[in-house]
Amino acid sequence: xxxxxxxxxxxxxxxxxxxxxACHQTWNHNNMFWYRQDLGHGLRLIHYxxxxxxxxxxxxxxxxxxxxxxxxxxxxxxxxxxxxxTSVYFCASSEGPTLSYGYTFGSGTRLTVV
Amino acid sequence: GEDVEQSLFxxxxxxxSSVINCTYTDSSSTYLYWYKQEPGAGLQLLTYIFSNMDxxxxxxxxxxxxxxxxxxxxRIADTQTGDSAIYFCAERPxxxxxxxxAGTTVTVRA
Numbered sequence: 193x194x195x196x197x198x199x200x201x202x203x204x205x206x207x208x209x210x211x212x213x214a215c216h217q218t219w220n221h222n223n224m225f226w227y228r229q230d231l232g233h234g235l236r237l238i239h240y241x242x243x244x245x246x247x248x249x250x251x252x253x254x255x256x257x258x259x260x261x262x263x264x265x266x267x268x269x270x271x272x273x274x275x276x277x278t279s280v281y282f283c284a285s286s287e288g289p290t291l292s293y294g295y296t297f298g299s300g301t302r303l304t305v306v
Numbered sequence: 307g308e309d310v311e312q313s314l315f316x317x318x319x320x321x322x323s324s325v326i327n328c329t330y331t332d333s334s335s336t337y338l339y340w341y342k343q344e345p346g347a348g349l350q351l352l353t354y355i356f357s358n359m360d361x362x363x364x365x366x367x368x369x370x371x372x373x374x375x376x377x378x379x380x381r382i383a384d385t386q387t388g389d390s391a392i393y394f395c396a397e398r399p400x401x402x403x404x405x406x407x408a409g410t411t412v413t414v415r416a
Contacts, residue, residue, distance in 0.1 A: 223402050232314075234394065234408035235349075242402065250403075282348055286402060294339045294396070295404060297348035 194219040198283050198298035205305055211270045213301045215283030223286045224266040225295065226250075226258065228279040235282065241266055273305045310407035312395050317413045324382040326410045328395030331376065335397040338371060339404065340380045343392040352380070352393070382412075390414045 196217040205211050215224065222243045227235040227250075237250030239258040247258050255277060257269045270277055280302050284295035309331040318324045330338065336357050341349040355362045355369045355378070362369045368381040382389055392409040399405075 225403070227406075232408060234310075235406040237403060237405075240403060284349075294337070294341070294351045294354055294398075295349075297341075297350070299348045 196283060196285055196296050196298045198281075198301050200301060201299065202302045203304070205273050205303070207273060207275060207305055209273050211273050211303065213268045213270075213281055213283075213303070215266050215268065215298060216264055217283075217285045217296070217298075218264065219285055219287070219296060220263060221285035221287050221296070222263070224260070225284045225286075226256070226266065226268045227282045227284065228252065228277075229282060229300070230279050238268065238281075239266075270303075273303075275305050277303065278305045279303060309405050310395055310397055312393075312407040312410045314408060315411050315413070317415060318385050320385060320387060320414050320416055322385055324380075324385045324389065324412055324414075326380045326382075326393050326395075326412065328378040328380075328407055329376055330378065330395070330397040330405075332397055332399045332405070333373070333376065334399050337398045338369075338378050339394075339396040339398070340367075340369065340378075341394040341396060341406075343394065343409070345391075349394060385412075385414050387414050387416075 199214045225240040226238040236252045241260040283298040339354045340352045366383045370379045395407040396404040
């Protein structure tokens with residue numbers, strides 16, 4: 193069955209370190225998204241991609257980067273982790289252009305920056 | 307998520323109906339969605355409604371859309387303990403990005 197997987201599920205890192213969160217989908221979806229979830233803020237869009245070699249900034253992109261070298265993967269990199277980046281991170285994918293079924297979400301990565 | 311607003315908490319007795327409300331801002335939104343998040347899990351699509359519809363029913367779920375007021379609601383009939391979760395409203399304007407509300411935490415009490 194097609195799926196979208198995130199790894200690791202939990203990560204603790206130190207301030208200033210570079211961290212990469214993985215997202216892999218086998219739906220063959222063109223569109224992929226990274227969100228962070230924080231209490232009281234819901235989900236906020238970090239970066240997104242509409243296809244290979246396409247990347248775009250979302251509303252909270254500072255301190256994060258992504259690259260899209262193939263259809264299946266959109267890794268999220270925190271260049272220099274900060275305590276404000278402690279959060280739960282969700283990756284999602286969708287087909288386009290109809291999008292009637294919304295996104296398919298991964299199970300999330302809980303990141304703690306100490 | 308600032309453009310989509312939801313109340314943060316709802317407590318309901320088991321067997322009663324739950325109504326979760328949402329307001330959105332983008333009148334060009336073509337689809338509106340309800341997602342459910344159980345503890346420790348990702349978001350799961352519950353239902354969606356196309357903007358040219360007023361109502362959609364799917365088993366115990368009823369979605370009502372008032373485009374004039376940009377108001378969306380989700381009614382869960384005969385609420386069960388398994389319905390305890392966070393429910394997110396989301397809108398989709400004319401691109402592929404969804405904007406989410408902050409989520410409504412529904413607690414079902416016996």
